[in-house]
Amino acid sequence: MRMRRKPWTEPMIDNCPFFVGSPSTVKGHWQEHFPKKQPMWLEIGCGKGVSTVQMAHDNRNINIIAVDEVRHVLAVSIKNTYAEYGDDAVDNLIYSNVDAMKIFDTFDRADGIERIIINFCNPWNDKAKQHKRRLTHTRQLLQYRDFLAPDGRIYMKTDDDMLFMATKRYLNTAGFEIEYITDDLHASGYSPNYVSEHEKLYTEQGCKINFLIARMLPDIPGELPQTED
Numbered sequence: 001m002r003m004r005r006k007p008w009t010e011p012m013i014d015n016c017p018f019f020v021g022s023p024s025t026v027k028g029h030w031q032e033h034f035p036k037k038q039p040m041w042l043e044i045g046c047g048k049g050v051s052t053v054q055m056a057h058d059n060r061n062i063n064i065i066a067v068d069e070v071r072h073v074l075a076v077s078i079k080n081t082y083a084e085y086g087d088d089a090v091d092n093l094i095y096s097n098v099d100a101m102k103i104f105d106t107f108d109r110a111d112g113i114e115r116i117i118i119n120f121c122n123p124w125n126d127k128a129k130q131h132k133r134r135l136t137h138t139r140q141l142l143q144y145r146d147f148l149a150p151d152g153r154i155y156m157k158t159d160d161d162m163l164f165m166a167t168k169r170y171l172n173t174a175g176f177e178i179e180y181i182t183d184d185l186h187a188s189g190y191s192p193n194y195v196s197e198h199e200k201l202y203t204e205q206g207c208k209i210n211f212l213i214a215r216m217l218p219d220i221p222g223e224l225p226q227t228e229d
Helices: 009-014 050-058 071-085 100-105 128-133 138-147 161-173 197-204
Strands: 040-044 063-068 093-097 113-119 148-158 176-182 210-216
Touching: 009 071, 050 063, 050 071, 050 093, 050 197, 063 071, 071 093, 100 138, 138 148, 138 161, 148 161, 161 176, 161 210
Parallel strands: 040 063, 040 113, 063 093, 113 148
Antiparallel strands: 148 210, 176 210
């Protein structure tokens, strides 16, 4: 169900000191928007930020950029951030309104992003021609390669088995090596695991959560296929 736009969306965003409204103008200079220069992580498709704020608050030694293309969803993320941080300064988390399909226009290798986090993205399973919209598709992974730090990682969670299976193939094609993988995250013992709203809902329904960590290799093996589902 699509969330309705809240009347406080724009005031919440306009008054937020940790929201960047023109992300393309910051390309290559994201570190300058944080008080301290620290390792940088990027979450693509943060949604309401339920797990994002837990992760950021628990890792104060990491600078985290969380992006989504829906402004009223980001407004909820901001509200959740204030609730999570309380009296603590929100100094290691920035939100921005970014279209993931054009993420090449937003980040640069100079930004030093060491980790990309993709949780419960739209699987786009209905039609084969929609597969290129997947956030883990080869076409997207090649964009990430352009700005991900050498030896950088992608962390990915999904409840969708079809997407997970395809993602493993995409990663191999685009020059990523899977370091850790499980088809039942909650039974695996992996920690820490920051649980999002979707993840809580899915696990309560008995769904298993797929999870992987993939490391970017220096080179892409072989030639890229002309077409990729």
